[in-house]
Amino acid sequence: MPEPLTMADDDIITYPSRMSPIASEHTGFTTTASPVLYFYVSDPCPEEIEFTLNEEELPDPVLVTQIKGPQISGIFRIALADYNISLKPDVEYEWFVVIVLDPEERSADFLASAALKYVIPSADLVKKLADTPEDKLYSVYAAGGYWYDAFENLSRQIDAGPSDSALRTSRAELLRQVKLPSASDYDTKMAMIK
Template identity: 30%
Template sequence: MINDRQQNPWILSIVSIFLLHLVTTTNSSHNPLFKRLSIELFNAPALAQTLPGGIQYSPPDRGAPRSTGSGGARAHETPTILESEENWTRTRGTPTPDPKPIQTIPKECISTTPTLLVPQNHLGLTTSSNPTFLWYLPSKDVEIMVFELRKAEEKEPIYAEQLQPSAGIIQMQLPKDKAKLEIGEEYIWSVSVSCVSEGKRRKISVEAGIKRVAPTPELTNQLSQANTSQDKARVFAQRGYWYDALETLSTAFTANPNQSTYSDILALLDQVGLNEITKKERQQ
């Protein structure tokens, strides 16, 4: 992902950030919505510190536990890894075998299993009908990568797309002309990759939940007073809108890569238990 370079001990305070603006998708007519953020850091400790007045994520009030239903207890509130025989085709109305949740990723698949950039113990919220989804892919050595979105209580996706794998942090906005989230509805989104384990081709999927809610008057008022994208992201984070906060930062960073914005991105990921991802990014 990043070329090795000799570090000069006299310029450890210099941060070099490189952004690859676009990764072409294999089956997509909206390429600008699918991007990879490629970051090269000369001074990781500088970004490890949260700036004064930095971003602070406050999880939303979860309220009373919801009904577990037939799919297990609140499975969509915690990212779940599933494994199944490789099958990338779906025929509407035709039953397909349910994938099985796994606790341990096959060792042959560890380097290609994505990590969804979401809270690890609760459902993330958004106010957007077409939010941006982000995940981390350790290696681009994947033959197939598929994004899917479905309603929480349904098996068939309302949107699916095959994407070109690329190592690092990946972001993809739900295309406005293809699908949208409804207020009050919960959805499951997933990223699936192919993998060969024990001589068999496997489909490794990682899925998590998202819920669209209407913005409160307090949120709207605070956003109107925010002067920058970072200020808006911090408002979203303080109010518990995970997807909106991360999307605002990633969009701002794509337009204008800088240390302050990326520091907020890493700080957000750290606060929801994604320390392994931030550690890898800082060590590159």
Template identity: 30%
Template sequence: MIRPLRRFAQSTIALLLTTGILSSMATVVLAQYVPPDRGLPGRREGGGTRGGCALTQPTLTALIPSQNFGVTVQEHPTFFWYVPQTNATTAEFVLMDGNQTVYETTIALPKTPGILQVSLPIDGTVPPLTIGKDYQWYFSIICNADDRSGDLLTRGWVQRQALTPDLAAKLAQVPAVDRSTAYAAAGIWYDAIATLADLRQSSSPAETQPSQLLKERWNTLLESVGLEAFADQPFIAEPTILNQ
């Protein structure tokens, strides 16, 4: 069923972007994420013994598809998690290429729950992701620094793909608010969610109509992967990186 759905979504987005039809019905259709034909072992919701951690519900959750795998066309993509309120003070993000650590950093946790994001640095310290290679990432809430077996852990996968001329043309034809739609229909999860997240965090509260449109797109994108429970969670701006 995935391949017919992908063909339908791609043909639909091509027609709507070409004709400029942006009705409310089209918005719902276009915001749907179409997953690639694969999945990998991972953990979208935090698992562990929770030793030393007092947590509120819902638990630590990676904002990724249920297949635990997502695609990006960026050299240095951004990753997102819902972080619950907890008495833990730090979290750890690690990106692996097989047994090789590509990037590792410790993050100060906020005192309130919300959506936290981590971007791979573009300052030259982290090489661009290699096209076609699978990278595994881990994000853990550190409950006890002296006994990491109690970490609350999520893990997933990212693969960078080349930006196709067809998708590049579509992205150039539409305003920023519609680019996430093009990414979603092409199965490019990390860029679909990052595009909307950036716009939602930069939009002014006075821009009532654009903000409402962004909220609808955000809600529909998360709902398409079963994460609608986190649609109304606030963003945690500028997480504090302790080391990298």
């Protein structure tokens, strides 16, 4: 259920009770310089969401932009290629999704963050990926530690075959493995209604 927030002028707005970056608990790896990032919101978000990407040891963000708040609960994507962002290999980045509740008091922000690193895959992993059917790539990515790519592969398959409940179930299991129960429950529920 969305959480109410009473503003100074007595207008009441709501914001999601949960917002989570879709990421592993530790720094997640990607094989691409411009990965697609995902986040989950439990409820509609009428406000814009601020997306920030920081590179370790740099004082200024690589990117700060506003994205339209989702009008429904679910899992949503942010494609770094849309912002002409290319990650440097073997450099850690932290990304944030933020609902700014009061621009004058940023300590009240509702935020979530995760870490990622672009790691060029080994020749062995490249061969395994080349030898694996598209619908099974996510398991090779996950086994190799490339969590962002595993999730992206499953998500693209869901986009292409939204009525395939097995894909949603696989993605829900992937989410459970990294302790994202709310997002996992969302996918489990979606698998049952497709």
